[in-house]
Amino acid sequence: MAYGIKISLPTFNVATATTEQLSITSEKSMLKQERKGTTTYTFSGSPASATILTVTHNLGYIPAAVASWYRSSLNVGGMLPYNDFPYNGVIEIIRYEMNTTQFIIKYESEEFTPTNRNGQVWTFDYTIWYDDAF
């Protein structure tokens, strides 16, 4: 490469450092954030399914993304998908998916009698990158 920039991590010689020993280098790409957002969702009743969030990105291709959940009442968070197994063998899942125009967070339950989450407040954060997921 004729031109470029590389910056090493502390204690490493930038001239000889491996890629892993660099803070950044123009020879390697990184995921680039298109947008980041958050939403607070309050469950109502005992839904078998629900669309928690729809974000229109209109990128024209399917972007890579990541999403997470947080519950202030429990002071805990995690990465999506979130799974719960209130009864043996049945599943609740909160997951996300992407297409060429939208990013969507969904709740789905396979229980015959879905868990009563009425009134539960969840916060969801998402990051959509400019980089492809397809």
Place this chain on the structure above:
Amino acid sequence: MAYGARVSRAGFKASTCADFESAFDSRYPNLKIAFQGKFTTTSSSSSQTIVTHSLGYAPVFIVYVKRLFSGGEVTLATTGYSQFLRINTTNLIYDGGLGEVLELYYYIFHQRIDQNITYNTVSNTATTPSGSSNDYGIRVSKSGFDVKTTAAKNLAWSSEYPSPIIQKMDTGTLTSAVEKVVSHGLNYYPQCFLYVRNVFSDSRWQGVFDASDSYLNTTTSQVKFYFTGVSATYDYGLLVLKDPIKV
């Protein structure tokens, strides 16, 4: 540190911003892409090499999957897929366990899974964006693209578009069905990814996500995770990013 460089994300002051508000800083690394690409499996139940990376270590990776039989939406390949997608020091493998045609999109990063390292923390305290968001910055295009005009996806990186930053890698042994706790030192809820090795006795690493036999939760000080398998213990690798779930 005698020398160094720090560039803030658009709108933030480089001199005062939190680490997660920086675009990059020479005191800690961004997550750099080593390989990315598409792969379509066959319906064969035989093992299929998604990509040969030859990095010489098992690297952090994520895979997206197109769910061909349910509308074609794309999602992160978590439980239900992730156990069939495993990596070692040479290859990312689909082991054929689903016996289906799957469309996959993978990212492999320049970060080894089995490493214990915690990078510098300069500031954990969020700041308020101030000033113009586009006066200054750095952008680097991928080879063959004009840095002045190309679309964002064709940039290698840019201070306009934040990229994930590594806080720490933690590796060790976890006991099956016993919660493991790792301090992350960030004072907020960070994004994190977990890998375990040798679940199928092939010394490969697989991603672990929230499921009936596993969880991965974070508090403002710790990451807590749990994995159940047939073995008594497993090697794990935990990637903690500076990027917050919630500040």
